Amino acid sequence: MTHNCSFLSDLALDGEVSFGESARESHAADFGAEERGLGVTPDAVVWPESTADVSAVLAAADERRVPVTPFAAGTSLEGNAVPARRGVSLDCSRMDAVLDVRADDFQIDVEPGVYGSAVDEAVADEGLFFPPLPSSGDISTVGGMIANDASGMKTVKYGEVADWVLELEVVLADGSVVAAGSRAAKTSSGYNLKDLFVGSEGTLGVVTRATLELAGRPEQVRGARALFPSLDAAAEAVFDAARSGVDVATIELVDEDSARMANAYTGTDLPDAPTVFLEFHADHGVAREIDFCREVFADHDCQRFETAADDAEMSDLWEAREDLAYAIQLWDPDLTALHPGDVTVPISAYPEMVRFVKSAADDRDLLVPCFGHAGDGNLHYSVLVEEDDPGRVEAAHELYEATVEKAIDLGGTATGEHGIGLGKRDFLEVEHGPETVEAMRRLKRAFDPRDTLNPGKVFPETEDGGRVRADDDAPPHD
Amino acid sequence: MTHNCSFLSDLALDGEVSFGESARESHAADFGAEERGLGVTPDAVVWPESTADVSAVLAAADERRVPVTPFAAGTSLEGNAVPARRGVSLDCSRMDAVLDVRADDFQIDVEPGVYGSAVDEAVADEGLFFPPLPSSGDISTVGGMIANDASGMKTVKYGEVADWVLELEVVLADGSVVAAGSRAAKTSSGYNLKDLFVGSEGTLGVVTRATLELAGRPEQVRGARALFPSLDAAAEAVFDAARSGVDVATIELVDEDSARMANAYTGTDLPDAPTVFLEFHADHGVAREIDFCREVFADHDCQRFETAADDAEMSDLWEAREDLAYAIQLWDPDLTALHPGDVTVPISAYPEMVRFVKSAADDRDLLVPCFGHAGDGNLHYSVLVEEDDPGRVEAAHELYEATVEKAIDLGGTATGEHGIGLGKRDFLEVEHGPETVEAMRRLKRAFDPRDTLNPGKVFPETEDGGRVRADDDAPPHD
Numbered sequence: 026m027t028h029n030c031s032f033l034s035d036l037a038l039d040g041e042v043s044f045g046e047s048a049r050e051s052h053a054a055d056f057g058a059e060e061r062g063l064g065v066t067p068d069a070v071v072w073p074e075s076t077a078d079v080s081a082v083l084a085a086a087d088e089r090r091v092p093v094t095p096f097a098a099g100t101s102l103e104g105n106a107v108p109a110r111r112g113v114s115l116d117c118s119r120m121d122a123v124l125d126v127r128a129d130d131f132q133i134d135v136e137p138g139v140y141g142s143a144v145d146e147a148v149a150d151e152g153l154f155f156p157p158l159p160s161s162g163d164i165s166t167v168g169g170m171i172a173n174d175a176s177g178m179k180t181v182k183y184g185e186v187a188d189w190v191l192e193l194e195v196v197l198a199d200g201s202v203v204a205a206g207s208r209a210a211k212t213s214s215g216y217n218l219k220d221l222f223v224g225s226e227g228t229l230g231v232v233t234r235a236t237l238e239l240a241g242r243p244e245q246v247r248g249a250r251a252l253f254p255s256l257d258a259a260a261e262a263v264f265d266a267a268r269s270g271v272d273v274a275t276i277e278l279v280d281e282d283s284a285r286m287a288n289a290y291t292g293t294d295l296p297d298a299p300t301v302f303l304e305f306h307a308d309h310g311v312a313r314e315i316d317f318c319r320e321v322f323a324d325h326d327c328q329r330f331e332t333a334a335d336d337a338e339m340s341d342l343w344e345a346r347e348d349l350a351y352a353i354q355l356w357d358p359d360l361t362a363l364h365p366g367d368v369t370v371p372i373s374a375y376p377e378m379v380r381f382v383k384s385a386a387d388d389r390d391l392l393v394p395c396f397g398h399a400g401d402g403n404l405h406y407s408v409l410v411e412e413d414d415p416g417r418v419e420a421a422h423e424l425y426e427a428t429v430e431k432a433i434d435l436g437g438t439a440t441g442e443h444g445i446g447l448g449k450r451d452f453l454e455v456e457h458g459p460e461t462v463e464a465m466r467r468l469k470r471a472f473d474p475r476d477t478l479n480p481g482k483v484f485p486e487t488e489d490g491g492r493v494r495a496d497d498d499a500p501p502h503d
Numbered sequence: 504m505t506h507n508c509s510f511l512s513d514l515a516l517d518g519e520v521s522f523g524e525s526a527r528e529s530h531a532a533d534f535g536a537e538e539r540g541l542g543v544t545p546d547a548v549v550w551p552e553s554t555a556d557v558s559a560v561l562a563a564a565d566e567r568r569v570p571v572t573p574f575a576a577g578t579s580l581e582g583n584a585v586p587a588r589r590g591v592s593l594d595c596s597r598m599d600a601v602l603d604v605r606a607d608d609f610q611i612d613v614e615p616g617v618y619g620s621a622v623d624e625a626v627a628d629e630g631l632f633f634p635p636l637p638s639s640g641d642i643s644t645v646g647g648m649i650a651n652d653a654s655g656m657k658t659v660k661y662g663e664v665a666d667w668v669l670e671l672e673v674v675l676a677d678g679s680v681v682a683a684g685s686r687a688a689k690t691s692s693g694y695n696l697k698d699l700f701v702g703s704e705g706t707l708g709v710v711t712r713a714t715l716e717l718a719g720r721p722e723q724v725r726g727a728r729a730l731f732p733s734l735d736a737a738a739e740a741v742f743d744a745a746r747s748g749v750d751v752a753t754i755e756l757v758d759e760d761s762a763r764m765a766n767a768y769t770g771t772d773l774p775d776a777p778t779v780f781l782e783f784h785a786d787h788g789v790a791r792e793i794d795f796c797r798e799v800f801a802d803h804d805c806q807r808f809e810t811a812a813d814d815a816e817m818s819d820l821w822e823a824r825e826d827l828a829y830a831i832q833l834w835d836p837d838l839t840a841l842h843p844g845d846v847t848v849p850i851s852a853y854p855e856m857v858r859f860v861k862s863a864a865d866d867r868d869l870l871v872p873c874f875g876h877a878g879d880g881n882l883h884y885s886v887l888v889e890e891d892d893p894g895r896v897e898a899a900h901e902l903y904e905a906t907v908e909k910a911i912d913l914g915g916t917a918t919g920e921h922g923i924g925l926g927k928r929d930f931l932e933v934e935h936g937p938e939t940v941e942a943m944r945r946l947k948r949a950f951d952p953r954d955t956l957n958p959g960k961v962f963p964e965t966e967d968g969g970r971v972r973a974d975d976d977a978p979p980h981d
Contacts, residue, residue: 129746129851174691185689187698188666203939209847210879211663212916213652213702214923215931215961216943220665220698224691241748268607270719272786308750310787369687373607401688438690445692453693461681464950465694471949472942483693 028091028112030069036081040074040119052114057102057365060412063447064107067094067114074119076194076202076233083231084200086113087477093198094479095227097138097166102365103446105173105226109481115231117168123147124234131239132191132208137168137232144237153239156183159442160350168232173444174224181400182274182306183240185442187223194234195222198473208236221468226444227479229472245311246274248333248342249303251322252296256280256383256395259299260376262325263399267372271318275304276400277346280383283353283394287345290352295345298328301399302346304339346396353394353407360392363418364425364448366406368432369441375402381431382406382424389420403441404432430455445483454485506569506590508547514559518552518597530592535580535843538890541925542585545572545592552597554672554680554711561709562678564591565955571676572957573705575616575644580843581924583651583704587959593709595646601625602712609717610669610686615646615710622715631717634661637920638828646710651922652702659878660752660784661718663920665701672712673700676951686714699946704922705957707950723789724752726811726820727781727796730774732804734758734861734873737777738854740803741877745850749796753782754878755824758861761831761872765823768830773823776806779877780824782817824874831872831885838870841896842903842926844884846910847919853880859909860884860902867898881919882910908933923961932963 033042043049053066073079086093092112099106108114121138128151133144141162144155159165159177169175171193176185183189192206195218206212206219222230253259259278266276278301279287285297303318305311319330333339354362370378379395382404386393397404406428408421429439429452439445439452454462466484469476511520521527531544551557564571570590577584586592599616606629611622619640622633637643637655647653649671654663661667670684673696684690684697700708731737737756744754756779757765763775781796783789797808811817832840848856857873860882864871875882884906886899907917907930917923917930932940944962947954 127849127851129742130849132849174689174695176689180689184666187695188662197942201938201941203942204936205939205942207847207916207934208849208914209881209916209919210850211652211654211658211847211881211919213845213918213920214916214927214934215940216707216946217652217665217698217702218939218942218946220695221946224695229694264607270786308748308788309785309791313787367691369685369689371605371608371610371686372688373605403687403689436686438685438687438692440691441687441689442691449692456685456692458682460679461683461696462693463679464675464681464683464696467949468694468696468699468946471945 026111028068030091030113032085032089033069033071033082033113036085038071038073038078038081040072040078043070052096052099052116053107055099055101055104055107057448058104058107060361060363061448063104064109065111067108068111070114070116072116072119076196079115079196079231079233080200080202082113082115083196083198083477087198087200087475090475090477092480093477095168095172095231097168098164100161100165101169101173101446102443103448105444105446105482106169107447109447117231118166120233126151128153130208132236133239134234134236135167136234137166139167141165141167141170148239152242154242155189155237156240157186157189167235167237171223171232171235172226173442176398176401176442178275178277178398180398181276182272187220189238190219190223190235191238192236193219193222193232195230195232197230198475198477224444226446226482228469228482229478231478243306244308245306247305247311247315248339249305249315249318250331250342251301251303251327252329253299253301254326254328256299256379257376258325259301260379260399262322262327263301264372264375265325266318266321267400269321271321272305272307272314273303273318273400274306275302277302278397278399279346279349280395282392283349283396284345286352286356286394287349290355291345291348293345302343349396356409359411360409361412362407363410363421364408365443366404366425366428367440367443368429368437369401369403370432370435370437372402374435374437375399378404378432378435378437382428385424385427389424391420391424393424401441402437447482450483450485453483504589506546508569508591510563510567511547511549511560511591514563516549516551516556516559518550518556521548530574530577530594531585533577533579533582533585535926536582536585538839538841539926541582542587543589545586546589548592548594550594550597554674557593557674557709557711558678558680560591560593561674561676561955565676565678565953568953568955570958571955573650573709575646576642578639578643579647579651579924580921581926583922583924583960584647585925587925595709596644598711604629606631608686610714611717612712612714613645614712615644617645619643619645619648626717630720632720633667633715634718635664635667645713645715649701649710649713650704651920654876654879654920656753656755656876658876659754660750665698667716668697668701668713669716670714671697671700671710673708673710675708676953676955702922704924704960706947706960707956709956721784722786723784725783725789725793726817727783727793728809728820729779729781729800729805730807731777731779732806734777734857735854736803737779738857738877740800740805741779742850742853743803744796744799745878747799749799750783750785750792751781751796751878752784753780755780756875756877757824757827758873760870761827761874762823764830764834764872765827768833769823769826771823780821827874834887837889838887839890840885841888841899842886843921844882844903844906845918845921846907846915847879847881848910848913848915850880852913852915853877856882856910856913856915860906863902863905867902869898869902871902879919880915925960928961928963931961
């Protein structure tokens with residue numbers, strides 16, 4: 026249903042408000058919602074330019090029970106930033122200031138609309154970098170990364186975004202402003218609000234400022250690429266490297282299908298073979314670490330192990346991997362990439378997970394290129410399918426469900442880094458069980474009793490349309 | 504007031520119940536509460552032996568509005584495990600099984616009563632260790648470490664306890680059992696309940712099982728010890744090492760007073776000088792890293808830099824530091840060690856923090872030995888004072904308040920690893936502000952509306968005696 030958002034015009038905002046169709050339509054999609062018909066168009070768009078703006082919009086919307094869905098780059102994959110109930114799209118992309126760099130403390134303060142790559146640029150002269158930056162760092166914002174607890178290729182060594190967020194300023198649904206976390210390296214002072222907001226997909230509060238931690242760039246960076254005779258051998262090699270304690274900064278698996286698509290897109294002449302891409306970071310002894318990895322991989326029939334000594338060689342080595350997401354999307358104009366898989370399992374189960382996905386694809390005669398942050402046990406895959414063939418779409422959906430359930434059976438998670446959004450709501454209870462999901466609902470009610478913030482996300486649908494039931498005092502808007 | 508706990512006898516528990524005085528008295532103190540008169544004696548003690556026991560006790564107590572305070576080793580420093588409102592002491596020390604070791608995944612499942620050192624022993628044969636283990640690892644339990652988000656000497660390289668907890672089984676106040684976290688290395692699936700329970704000091708739930716992550720032991724471990732002409736030079740050297748990116752696994756500062764006490768207690772003949780104790784971990788190149796550190800320290804007038812090549816030498820080098828806490832406590836029978844300081848500040852502010860504490864001690868003619876996990880910006884100190892002299896005790900308290908407030912002014916935290924407990928409640932709002940503390944109270948109400956779990960902790964006293972107000976449906980017991 027449509028919500029009356031005319032109250033926005035009465036607010037004294039630094040930022041802009043639009044009710045225009047093109048603004049609204051451009052806030053009705055992300056990188057994964059459209060193909061799957063997820064989400065609806067907002068009734069209005071606001072571009073706040075200050076914490077006060079965010080607070081004023083939320084307080085007014087909450088009072089009127091109008092939904093507010095935070096938005097920024099719109100590059101999420103599960104409809105995370107697309108409204109489920111219309112209302113206001115709160116586009117934080119204009120809050121994009123780098124506020125302070127404290128190189129001595131390895132800290133930077135930024136607004137949520139700053140792009141990930143801009144963080145790295147702001148601190149490059151200091152010899153620092155933001156280690157958990159996702160591969161999508163140049164098209165995704167810090168706010169979005171925090172909302173989904175994103176991670177990246179270097180997470181295997183450095184951890185996920187949550188590990189590099191020190192302090193957050195957050196506006197709650199009622200407009201109140203809280204500070205979560207500390208600029209100290211560690212704290213035991215009160216409840217860890219910071220890590221509750223990280224990964225909550227804008228359903229508990231809106232981040233208006235973040236203090237991020239940075240790392241010193243290692244003195245030695247080397248890339249490597251290893252080819253294997255089978256996907257199974259490659260996955261077993263990754264597991265063995267992890268078990269053996271090889272110190273890698275990146276360890277990415279790419280299957281034959283993905284390699285073929287990447288070669289076609291990038292124009293590279295890499296063999297269409299299962300490939301592991303690696304990066305090693307060290308201040309000392311990087312060459313010995315690479316040798317160790319080479320030995321472990323040799324036990325798994327690695328056929329070729331190439332290393333890059335400098336940036337140019339590294340760039341060549343990695344070229345095919347860098348553009349893989351686009352390569353898959355653009356592989357065949359008759360096929361649509363559905364269901365961006367993001368399962369993550371304990372590392373010992375990784376080979377089995379990979380086998381399961383490929384076998385599920387073969388069983389259904391589906392083209393399912395696989396790749397992923399293998400060292401984290403994270404596997405991505407896309408199901409390429411004829412979108413206008415309901416039988417094929419249904420088969421794709423079956424595969425998707427089966428693989429997520431398999432990951433959960435193996436002790437893993439439905440999503441390693443993309444979040445639940447709209448697309449994975451049905452798996453929340455499968456993964457966590459009803460008691461744990463009820464505990465999560467308690468948190469939602471505690472911070473957002475009127476279900477104002479990004480309603481309809483994360484939690485599975487219920488009889489009342491997926492709403493997190495509010496207490497009697499604050500019934501959900503309707 | 505006393506609570507009627509006779510209902511405990513009617514529960515069909517695997518574990519034991521006692522109403523005896525000695526059992527109750529032994530649960531009325533920890534390592535910090537007694538000297539400061541914190542806490543009261545429970546009315547009953549229960550030793551649960553299963554999750555079902557914990558659930559049954561909590562459900563029954565919650566229904567009757569009887570407070571339940573989780574307990575285990577009783578070695579906390581801020582009265583964290585000592586009842587504030589009598590009721591039941593829930594002693595989890597008999598839930599001490601190591602349930603499973605999955606070496607391939609670097610994981611171990613334990614019950615909360617397992618001692619920290621037992622975790623390391625259980626995985627030693629696999630070449631693994633639990634990196635955030637506190638120095639108190641042989642006298643503190645995993646449950647206690649999780650409750651306070653403890654950290655240790657190796658936190659500067661490896662992170663705090665929270666970073667090494669993957670999954671928790673938690674019993675809520677109403678007896679329901681939830682699973683928080685995932686055995687996958689990373690997850691974006693729903694709210695991060697796991698890190699909400701970590702550090703919540705048993706006020707939101709009781710941990711009954713934990714899956715911890717482990718690390719492979721490094722191939723090269725070297726210790727070092729550096730002497731400085733002044734405490735200021737030592738603190739500046741630590742800051743410079745951090746800023747320069749020296750890769751240390753441990754970097755501990757010890758001031759002259761502490762060095763003198765440690766020498767006296769341990770019988771070592773280390774100079775009574777400001778000292779930095781170090782440990783380096785690497786698979787390759789540890790010698791070069793040590794040389795780099797030596798160079799940085801030389802810029803700060805380091806007078807002697809000794810290294811240890813093997814375990815025996817390491818043990819000699821570290822001997823004085825290992826027993827420091829006891830050395831301080833036993834320094835002078837006429838002096839009592841009050842106020843276990845645990846401030847933590849951004850590393851650039853560490854030299855200023857150290858100067859402030861020593862200067863505040865000089866101003867008041869107080870003996871205040873300082874030491875700490877310097878690389879984390881964490882400073883410990885004890886105020887040694889004539890306990891029967893109210894003026895001196897008051898001066899000690901003034902110093903304590905002033906130093907915590909200074910740490911907060913410097914962007915730091917009142918407690919880096921000991922928790923708030925009873926001792927630091929007054930600082931919660933100073934550090935976080937009223938809006939943030941109210942957000943924390945919302946969480947308490949969401950999970951424990953009847954204020955059953957460890958009531959009176961973490962939050963500052965209010966007019967009604969420090970209670971977290973429950974909603975009308977569930978008024979606090981009285």
